[in-house]
Structures are given as structure tokens and as C-alpha cells.
Amino acid sequence: MSPILGIIASQNYPRVTASYDSIATLSGNGSSSQLTFSSIPNTYTHLQIRLIVRGTRALATEQLYVRLNGDGGSNYFFHFLYGDGSGAAAGGSSSTVILLNEMPAGNETASVFSTSVVDVLDYTNSNKNTTLRSLSGYNNNGNTANYNDKVWFASGLWINTAAVTSVTVLSNGPFATGSSVALYGIKG
Amino acid sequence: MAAGATYEPISTTTLGSTAATVTLSSIPGNYTDLILVISATVSGATTIHYRLNSDASTNYSVTVLQGNGSTVSSFRGSNEDNIGFGVFYTTQNNSITHLQNYSNTTTYKTLLTRYNNAGNLVGTRVALWRSTAAISSIYLYLDGSETFGSGSTFTLYGIAAA
Numbered sequence: 001m002s003p004i005l006g007i008i009a010s011q012n013y014p015r016v017t018a019s020y021d022s023i024a025t026l027s028g029n030g031s032s033s034q035l036t037f038s039s040i041p042n043t044y045t046h047l048q049i050r051l052i053v054r055g056t057r058a059l060a061t062e063q064l065y066v067r068l069n070g071d072g073g074s075n076y077f078f079h080f081l082y083g084d085g086s087g088a089a090a091g092g093s094s095s096t097v098i099l100l101n102e103m104p105a106g107n108e109t110a111s112v113f114s115t116s117v118v119d120v121l122d123y124t125n126s127n128k129n130t131t132l133r134s135l136s137g138y139n140n141n142g143n144t145a146n147y148n149d150k151v152w153f154a155s156g157l158w159i160n161t162a163a164v165t166s167v168t169v170l171s172n173g174p175f176a177t178g179s180s181v182a183l184y185g186i187k188g
Numbered sequence: 189m190a191a192g193a194t195y196e197p198i199s200t201t202t203l204g205s206t207a208a209t210v211t212l213s214s215i216p217g218n219y220t221d222l223i224l225v226i227s228a229t230v231s232g233a234t235t236i237h238y239r240l241n242s243d244a245s246t247n248y249s250v251t252v253l254q255g256n257g258s259t260v261s262s263f264r265g266s267n268e269d270n271i272g273f274g275v276f277y278t279t280q281n282n283s284i285t286h287l288q289n290y291s292n293t294t295t296y297k298t299l300l301t302r303y304n305n306a307g308n309l310v311g312t313r314v315a316l317w318r319s320t321a322a323i324s325s326i327y328l329y330l331d332g333s334e335t336f337g338s339g340s341t342f343t344l345y346g347i348a349a350a
Contacts, residue, residue, distance in 0.1 A: 018193030022350040050221060050347070052289045052298070083253025083262030083312075111296040112316065115288045135286075137314030138298055141249035142266030151251050151262075151300075151314040178295055182220065182349040184194070 019187040028175030036168040045188030047120040055105035057173035065097035067168040080154040098156030101136035114138035123164040130158040201342040206335040213325040219346030222287040229337035238271040239327040247318045254311025271315040274303035290323040
């Protein structure tokens, strides 16, 4: 979940220096399977990516991934824990990507999108490998033809100490129109 | 890339006495996402229920993953008249709920929450409200005659994407 922010909650308090900035937003167009934030400023401490996405292919679901700095090598590890409404399952792997979750695709109930909140922690630090965590999921009201909706925790490791300068959200098929991926910077 | 400060507090409700329900209304539509942070006690172990825009029809469904220290479980509910979006106990409870793209009028609404009570359980849920309406109010209530404790806080934040 989100890093702890020192936010003054009450409207009765004076505004403090802003610590959470919107950087950019990318949208699905029905043809692109990759959405990339590039030239990410190094003036923040953490990044947060907030997604609402759906695939277009004639499938029930598509896997949703993250890749950093365009690195397509086998330099990632990920783990996940999910609940599918009947039981919990876990897994993990080394890979060329970090798996976040499975999003609904073309055969899923119309107008259903999955949402994710992804935290990329200490992304500019050149002394440590980059880690991220996410909470994701969608629900399809018990559509038993596509009993694939789940709620997910995921964590990922990029085995590289370079500062993160680009983030790519990708899938094996196009993102549907209406999909949106927003990047935020958190100051520390 | 354009940058803009966001994550703004919209409202805070702090209970001065026990209450059976809490309503967050007249939610402005000029943000991209909402985040509802709850820090509360309750009179007895209970599910916390959500209704959006006063919709009491069976337009809600939820998938749950939670653990109580010895057992992990997952279950779902479909065609329900509310979202059962966490379990609260008499000791301090916390939940953070994300309502992304809440003001769009073309898609159903997907909500994500994470909740915990340190002495009892930790969990996460994803819910669907089968409505394309923009979310303008959130109604919270508990099981039976249970009440939120005095001092419980309900803070709503708005995030505006670039």
C-alpha cells in the first residue's frame, strides 16, 4: 500500500509543502501493449503508479507486467499472493518482467477494469537494487464463465542499482481504450 | 512531464460520540481517484459495509483475501446490496480504500481496500459496483446494532492525475 505520508488530514490545518505530485498519465488506445513513462525526474524519493486497465484480446484475462529502464533481461524476481474467492494461492519467479496481476480482457464482463496501486521505493538510490510492491484486483460479480477475478498482492525486485528513469507497464495484448496509467512522485 | 501537487484532503469526519453510520456526501467530481482512510473502533466485531450514491440495489460484488494469524481465506460475494469491505474489532482498526477513476461515467467502479486489526486479522478486498455513475457519496454502516466508536476518523482524499 502507499508509503506513509505526513499528510495533515483536517481542513482546519494550514496547507503544508506538497509532497505528492502528479507527473504524467498515459492512456490505452486499443492498439498498444506497452505504456512507458520516460525521463522520470530524479527529484522524488518514491514513485507511485496508479492503474485502471483492461485488455482487448478475446481472452478472459491478460497478465500485467512492469519493466524498469527498458531492461528486458532476466533481471527481475517477483512474488505474489492472491485470493480468487475460493482459496488463496502464491507464487513467484525470476523473469524478464515483474508480474503485477491479471487484468480483465475482451471476453470478460463489459465495463469491468482492474485497478492497481504500485509503489516503487527509493527509485533514485544507486546503492541498492530497486524494489516495488503492489495491490491489485478486479471483481466480475461471479461471472462463472470467467471465474478469474482475483485480489492480488505482489512484490518485485529489479537486480540493478541504477536509478529508475523509465517505467513500462506492459501486457501480451493491447490495453483497451479507457485504460489509464498515472505516475506520481513522492518526496521524502 | 507536467508535475502538479495533489493528494488533497477533501473532508475529515471525527466522531464526537458513537455512531451507527457515517455518510460522506457531496464528493466533488474534479479528482481522478479518491482515497478513504479510516481509523476506527467499533462496539463489537463487525463487517464494515459500503454503499455508493445511496444505491441499495444488488449491484455490488466483492472478492476477499484475509489472514487471522493461523489461517488464510478467500471468499466472494455477488449480487449484494452493499460492499462488505473489511472486518473491524473493538480495538483500533485501520483501512485504506482506493476508488480509482471514480468520476468517470463510462465504466463500472472497481474499489480496492486493505484493512487490519493488529490483534485479529489483515486483509484485502476488491469490489465492483455495477454502475457507470460518478461516485458522489459513500455511506458506511455496520452489522446489526454495532456502532463506530467516539474518536473514529474518516478522511477522504482526492488525487488528480496530470
